[in-house]
Amino acid sequence: MGRTISEKILAAHSGRQEVQAGEFVEASVDMVLANDITAPIAIREFGRIGVDRVFDPAKVSLVCDHFTPNKDINSAQQCKLVREFARGQDIPNFYDVGRVGIEHALLPEQGLVLPGEVVVGADSHTCTYGALGAFATGMGSTDIAVAMATGRIWMRVPESMLVVIEGELQPWVGGKDLILHTIGDVGVDGALYRAMEFRGSAIESLSMDGRLTMANMAIEAGGKAGMFAVDQTTVDYVKGRTQRPCMVYASDPDAVYVDVKHYRAQDIPLTVSRPHLPSNTAPAAELSSVAIDQAVIGSCTNGRIEDIRVAAELMRGRKVHPYVRCIVIPATQDIYLQSVREGLVEALVEAGAVVSTPTCGPCLGGHMGILAEGEKCVSTTNRNFVGRMGARTSEVYLAGPAVAAASAVLGRIGIPQEL
């Protein structure tokens, strides 16, 4: 019987010829990740397990990206705790202000994740790395403590669900629109416990940035992972980022899927998720009556160079609407520098946007753009739950960078064609 890419990667990491969906395995991990809000609990639990050293310092990444640069004394204490642990354990992949980027943009960029690897992270959006053909999934801090101590993790091999998108994308439509559209169809638990696997000509033509955006939001459909086949785009992306060898796995033609969804790319419009669930989708063009107070372009979902390019292209020579605060956050230092070199930062600042240092800040209502009562925000982030970005009565509309940038200029939800 055929196997999926997820089953093959998990079999290889648990010393088995093959494994089947539904089985529990104990898999070895190639990278263990935590950030400044999840690492402290993991470090505390690590201490309770009774081991002194992490299993392999080179296979642990600690990324202080959520409340950095530290917004207050408490968050500074927290980062200090992570920093001291990293130094004490000689962890080379500790990322502090000046080197730090948003974790799920940073790890692929730095070559810390490769095809065929198993990555676990104390952050739900760890599923992002499925874009590279790695099996990556989010967990809690205790799981990460166990993984740091043992280099292993218990896991149930997930069933897989196939999402096939064929055809050519409409103008300005990107990975974000494809994944929002999919979640709108299957629901926030439509892929619960499952690995989503993306395939089809529209997926093959997608850049790595677009794939990372899609895999990132598999969790918003309840998914355990969001898997993409390794192809030339993957090989080109990985090349030059690391010397580590990697293994490429591919789903068999007769692999078993519990569900298959087919979409035609030409039917997928620029899409927005209305409050308060990512599945509450509508075409952006139908929401022009929604006036906005803030637009955020950034995050582990859409803070990559292509996203910043789209924003700058639409805002160059235009002005952010006087009633809107527009916050642009390149996700890593490399993306920031690239944005400066390409003149994107200049275009954005001239338009009246602010361009921030890398941080997760506003996405989780942490800092750098909290919403007041009743305010509305168009955001390229990944969650629009009640109160996610601030006051309980505030509202978040999720969109891709084209809709967010167009909306910032228009002062209401809109699409580039209206500019």
Next chain:
Amino acid sequence: MARVWKFGDDIDTDQIVPGRYSPYMTSDADLPKYAFIEFRPEFPKEVRPGDVIVAEDNFGCGSSREYAPLALKRCGIAAIVANSFARIFFRNAINLGIPLFEDPAAVQALNDGDVVELDAAAGRITVGGRTIELRPQPRFVQDILAAGTIADYIRDHGRFPGE
């Protein structure tokens, strides 16, 4: 005697403990005070050790932040019964030693404010004189619960449960 706190679909971890109430933004000791603080403000005031949470679909979706289940544990929640759980919450709760039961029939039978008697180890809940048998948990989950948490298990046994 314990009471049932019933919730609907898609209760996300930001509703259980909003990000801005996370332990280091406030203090670790205060964590139980922030369980459902905005979503259901009477919860942290009235919840008693031994109480049971009952929810519909996809309980605990969203962020992996472990202080959501940790806050519930520190409130003394004895078990959570739901139609389904979001998977990261599911792992976190098991690892922390909170008994979880996926049991739609039980969810249907239990209402907010019900007074119940729970035997989590036996998988049994009694309401209004009627006893509901809950779906049993896998062996390795029972092992973790018996040890306390997964960290306790690995410390005590030097290996993963179920090996």
